Amino acid sequence: xxxxxxxxxxxxxxxxxxxxxxxxxxxxxxxxxxxxxxxxxxxxxxxxxxxxxxxxxxxxxxxxxxxxxxxxxxxxxxxxxxxxxxxxxxxxxxxxxxxxxxxxxxxxxxxxx
Amino acid sequence: xxxxxxxxxxxxxxxxxxxxxxxxxxxxxxxxxxxxxxxxxxxxxxxxxxxxxxxxxxxxxxxxxxxxxxxxxxxxxxxxxxxxxxxxxxxxxxxxxxxxxxxxxxxxxxxxxxxxxxxxxxxxxxxxxxxxxxxxxxxxxxxxxxxxxxxxxxxxxxxxxxxxxxxxxxxxxxxxxxxxxxxxxxxxxxxxxxxxxxxxxxxxxxxxxxxxxxxxxxxxxxxxxxxxxxxxxxxxxxxxxxxxxxxxxxxxxxxxxxxxxxxxxxxxxxxxxxxxxxxxxxxxxxxxxxxxxxxxxxxxxxxxxxxxxxxxxxxxxxxxxxxxxxxxxxxxxxxxxxxxxxxxxxxxxxxxxxxxxxxxxxxxxxxxxxxxxxxxxxxxxxxxxxxxxxxxxxxxxxxxxxxxxxxxxxxxxxxxxxxxxxxxxxxxxxxxxxxxxxxxxxxxxxxxxxxxxxxxxxxxxxxxxxxxxxxxxxxxxxxxxxxxxxxxxxxxxxxxxxxxxxxxxxxxxxxxxxxxxxxxxxxxxxxxxxxxxxxxxxxxxxxxxxxxxxxxxxxxxxxxxxxxxxxxxxxxxxxxxxxxxxxxxxxxxxxxxxxxxxxxxxxxxxxxxxxxxxxxxxxxxxxxxxxxxxxxxxxxxxxxxxxxxxxxxxxxxxxxxxxxxxxxxxxxxxxxxxxxxxxxxxxxxxxxxxxxxxxxxxxxxxxxxxxxxxxxxxxxxxxxxxxxxxxxxxxxxxxxxxxxxxxxxxxxxxxxxxxxxxxxxxxxxxxxxxxxxxxxxxxxxxxxxxxxxxxxxxxxxxxxxxxxxxxxxxxxxxxxxxxxxxxxxxxxxxxxxxxxxxxxxxxxxxxxxxxxxxxxxxxxxxxxxxxxxxxxxxxxxx
Numbered sequence: 009x010x011x012x013x014x015x016x017x018x019x020x021x022x023x024x025x026x027x028x029x030x031x032x033x034x035x036x037x038x039x040x041x042x043x044x045x046x047x048x049x050x051x052x053x054x055x056x057x058x059x060x061x062x063x064x065x066x067x068x069x070x071x072x073x074x075x076x077x078x079x080x081x082x083x084x085x086x087x088x089x090x091x092x093x094x095x096x097x098x099x100x101x102x103x104x105x106x107x108x109x110x111x112x113x114x115x116x117x118x119x120x121x
Numbered sequence: 122x123x124x125x126x127x128x129x130x131x132x133x134x135x136x137x138x139x140x141x142x143x144x145x146x147x148x149x150x151x152x153x154x155x156x157x158x159x160x161x162x163x164x165x166x167x168x169x170x171x172x173x174x175x176x177x178x179x180x181x182x183x184x185x186x187x188x189x190x191x192x193x194x195x196x197x198x199x200x201x202x203x204x205x206x207x208x209x210x211x212x213x214x215x216x217x218x219x220x221x222x223x224x225x226x227x228x229x230x231x232x233x234x235x236x237x238x239x240x241x242x243x244x245x246x247x248x249x250x251x252x253x254x255x256x257x258x259x260x261x262x263x264x265x266x267x268x269x270x271x272x273x274x275x276x277x278x279x280x281x282x283x284x285x286x287x288x289x290x291x292x293x294x295x296x297x298x299x300x301x302x303x304x305x306x307x308x309x310x311x312x313x314x315x316x317x318x319x320x321x322x323x324x325x326x327x328x329x330x331x332x333x334x335x336x337x338x339x340x341x342x343x344x345x346x347x348x349x350x351x352x353x354x355x356x357x358x359x360x361x362x363x364x365x366x367x368x369x370x371x372x373x374x375x376x377x378x379x380x381x382x383x384x385x386x387x388x389x390x391x392x393x394x395x396x397x398x399x400x401x402x403x404x405x406x407x408x409x410x411x412x413x414x415x416x417x418x419x420x421x422x423x424x425x426x427x428x429x430x431x432x433x434x435x436x437x438x439x440x441x442x443x444x445x446x447x448x449x450x451x452x453x454x455x456x457x458x459x460x461x462x463x464x465x466x467x468x469x470x471x472x473x474x475x476x477x478x479x480x481x482x483x484x485x486x487x488x489x490x491x492x493x494x495x496x497x498x499x500x501x502x503x504x505x506x507x508x509x510x511x512x513x514x515x516x517x518x519x520x521x522x523x524x525x526x527x528x529x530x531x532x533x534x535x536x537x538x539x540x541x542x543x544x545x546x547x548x549x550x551x552x553x554x555x556x557x558x559x560x561x562x563x564x565x566x567x568x569x570x571x572x573x574x575x576x577x578x579x580x581x582x583x584x585x586x587x588x589x590x591x592x593x594x595x596x597x598x599x600x601x602x603x604x605x606x607x608x609x610x611x612x613x614x615x616x617x618x619x620x621x622x623x624x625x626x627x628x629x630x631x632x633x634x635x636x637x638x639x640x641x642x643x644x645x646x647x648x649x650x651x652x653x654x655x656x657x658x659x660x661x662x663x664x665x666x667x668x669x670x671x672x673x674x675x676x677x678x679x680x681x682x683x684x685x686x687x688x689x690x691x692x693x694x695x696x697x698x699x700x701x702x703x704x705x706x707x708x709x710x711x712x713x714x715x716x717x718x719x720x721x722x723x724x725x726x727x728x729x730x731x732x733x734x735x736x737x738x739x740x741x742x743x744x745x746x747x748x749x750x751x752x753x754x755x756x757x758x759x760x761x762x763x764x765x766x767x768x769x770x771x772x773x774x775x776x777x778x779x780x781x782x783x784x785x786x787x788x789x790x791x792x793x794x795x796x797x798x799x800x801x802x803x804x805x806x807x808x809x810x811x812x813x814x815x816x817x818x819x820x821x822x823x824x825x826x827x828x829x830x831x832x833x834x835x836x837x838x839x840x841x842x843x844x845x846x847x848x849x850x851x852x853x854x855x856x857x858x859x860x861x862x863x864x865x866x867x868x869x870x871x872x873x874x875x876x877x878x879x880x881x882x883x884x885x886x887x888x889x890x891x892x893x894x895x896x897x898x899x900x901x902x903x904x905x906x907x908x909x910x911x912x913x914x915x916x917x918x919x920x921x922x923x924x925x926x927x928x929x930x931x932x933x934x935x936x937x938x939x940x941x942x943x944x945x946x947x948x949x950x951x952x953x954x955x956x957x958x959x960x961x962x963x964x965x966x967x968x969x970x971x972x973x974x975x976x977x978x979x980x981x982x983x984x985x986x987x988x989x990x991x992x993x994x995x996x997x998x999x
Contacts (some may be wrong), residue, residue, distance in 0.1 A: 056152060060149075
């Protein structure tokens with residue numbers, strides 16, 4: 009099962025991760041799943057049941073756009089790509105995340121000490 | 122939001138529903154396939170790979186549900202979500218929804234029905250191409266009276282002198298028998314002359330129009346209507362050139378009308394057109410030609426007016442005697458020409474009345490919604506506290522109102538279809554034959570507009586308290602469970618409803634009082650003792666001589682029947698349309714009257730009807746053959762011409778006016794008065810007697826007389842019918858007591874009274890329900906407070922009195938304002954009232970009393986419940 013291979017993506021960060029992944033190139037849902045697993049060294053896995061709703065939400069907010077096109081195997085898939093406002097949003101979220109994780113980190117270290 | 126993002130969003134929201142589901146399916150399948158392929162690459166068997174992929178993916182349904190939710194979140198700010206939310210909310214309180222929807226549906230239904238009728242009769246243009254270019258021509262007399270028709274002579278003048286008309290025609294409706302044999306029924310059609318097809322702008326579907334020679338010679342030709350052509354001749358185009366029997370005469374079919382042929386003065390399924398022979402005679406000043414014309418395409422209004430003015434000037438120059446200064450041609454619209462002014466007035470007033478009903482229905486629904494909003498203030502407060510803005514909540518409530526009114530409008534339109542049928546069935550014969558009254562785009566537009574306005578109104582009415590009080594305090598109040606908030610809005614609604622209901626109620630009560638007076642009017646003849654026998658259409662082989670022989674034989678035969686006291690013949694029963702002629706007297710020609718009622722009657726006419734003879738005598742058998750023409754006049758005539766001096770023996774001139782013989786029954790000579798009869802209500806129970814002249818039968822009046830039989834009414838009816846059939850079996854006689862004729866003559870006021878009355882009853886009912894609803898909801902809201910009061914020693918009577926008092930104060934205020942409103946608008950009823958003034962205090966007091974009774978009843982029922990509250994239970998509820 010997915011859980012055996014790694015932890016689930018923390019709620020709320022999934023959208024940021026998806027934006028990050030899409031920054032390089034347009035990708036379909038499956039590709040996003042694989043890329044997240046690969047780039048997190050198998051530490052993170054995405055529950056597809058959360059991935060697609062998250063994608064739709066991003067589309068709805070105008071941060072991501074989608075269109076159908078064919079894969080290298082000539083199958084039809086929906087490709088998601090980052091929009092201009094999605095790019096801005098990614099920067100915002102990344103800054104927030106860094107602040108948050110630094111803070112959490114400090115607290116956790118302090119607690120250990 | 123960037124344009125691109127906006128575009129994406131728009132695209133997304135346009136692709137909803139099925140497309141969304143399909144996309145989701147496809148995307149999910151793709152994902153599963155890819156997962157499976159990876160599993161196989163990792164060395165699993167195909168079936169394991171599939172199972173594993175599915176497990177990893179999670180429940181397919183759960184995925185879809187989540188995905189849908191994501192879409193919903195996106196749509197949450199859209200109308201659709203609001204509508205869904207509203208529908209869910211309404212489903213949760215079905216009794217509220219049903220009450221509100223029904224109230225509104227009836228309101229919208231009845232007003233849509235009225236609007237449908239008004240639209241069909243008054244607003245819709247003539248159903249022909251370029252209807253704006255089609256016009257009726259009429260004449261304005263010196264005194265300002267006008268008539269939407271011309272004399273035949275004027276018609277020909279216009280036809281020969283107008284420059285602006287592309288086509289001009291005259292027509293008359295006709296009932297003729299098509300085919301022969303006893304099975305053939307009379308069918309409705311038109312006699313036409315001039316360029317009729319040019320005017321209506323639709324050519325015959327087959328064949329051709331009548332040519333000039335046919336029109337001038339009244340040639341035996343006919344153009345058949347589409348439905349008759351299909352039904353009788355199997356849509357056989359070979360019928361052209363063949364002979365058909367029309368009214369016993371053989372006519373050649375020269376054309377077939379197109380199926381879309383609609384000409385409102387003619388019946389809907391016009392069966393035939395035949396030529397109309399125009400006999401233009403300058404001496405005939407009867408305005409008997411209905412004239413329609415079509416202006417050249419794009420003739421501006423100024424050019425039209427100029428042409429009409431030029432026509433008037435030319436006509437006056439050519440025939441000064443026929444067009445004194447001040448008289449002129451005038452253009453009339455299709456509606457003006459075909460729907461009488463009184464009918465137009467009736468329709469507008471009824472439309473106004475029904476709009477008041479709609480207003481009350483809206484107020485009532487608003488009352489319900491406000492009560493409901495206060496019941497839901499906790500829910501609203503919660504939504505506000507989790508971030509819903511005030512405008513957001515208001516919009517939600519407006520949507521709820523729109524959903525309610527939308528459903529109600531749908532039901533209302535269905536109801537209106539039924540109501541229109543009922544209206545048409547009940548209405549007296551005032552509607553032009555060829556107008557089809559149907560729901561069209563404009564009517565639907567009215568229903569939708571009505572429902573949209575009410576929807577927004579409700580939403581705002583519901584939202585107002587929430588916005589005013591502030592959401593925070595609403596939350597607190599809800600928690601306390603004791604609030605009097607929203608009461609003011611509801612009280613305002615009670616006030617409003619009462620005011621509107623009083624307007625309708627006052628109108629209806631006045632009409633009812635007027636009608637009650639009208640039916641007590643003594644018509645001046647003995648309606649209960651006399652039976653009218655109408656012979657119906659005579660078979661085509663009856664010429665005037667044969668007709669009068671038939672009438673003579675029938676008079677004799679019926680006189681011999683047991684139970685018959687007297688028998689007479691007349692052209693028509695009193696109160697039904699008769700003929701009129703200009704009349705003057707030699708000694709006072711300046712008192713000439715253009716419209717004197719003229720009746721050809723048999724001996725014994727006055728005695729049969731029970732009309733007293735004031736001077737001289739009734740007709741007897743000698744008068745018909747007397748060398749000198751004789752007449753009987755009524756008292757009104759004697760009053761007008763001789764200032765009430767005895768008229769017997771004096772001379773009158775029938776058909777004489779302005780120092781010349783205009784038109785008249787045959788002999789242009791003076792007629793001697795042999796008697797003066799008492800006045801009767803000849804032209805309407807609500808109208809005073811008009812100067813009337815009776816002259817003896819047989820006189821070829823061109824119409825079949827009716828028989829008037831005095832005797833023991835009910836038992837004679839069958840015997841009379843049999844007597845007629847024994848004389849001529851092909852007749853279809855109508856036998857009815859004169860009391861039926863009298864009753865029919867007041868069909869219009871009865872119809873108006875009935876309609877306005879039922880609107881008023883409906884308004885009263887709604888207002889009652891409104892008052893009941895408000896008091897009941899106030900009591901529910903103040904349940905706890907009332908409990909405390911009772912616990913503190915208030916008497917049950919005082920508690921309910923306090924609740925009722927507040928409401929009744931509003932009712933009284935509403936009634937006052939409504940009354941003032943009614944008095945301001947009372948003139949619209951003026952012409953409808955008989956023997957009652959529109960401000961009659963006794964009648965208005967009765968209206969207020971009725972309202973008070975309903976208000977008391979409506980508040981007493983819920984107030985009793987307040988008095989029954991058990992303080993212990995009420996306090997423990999929290």
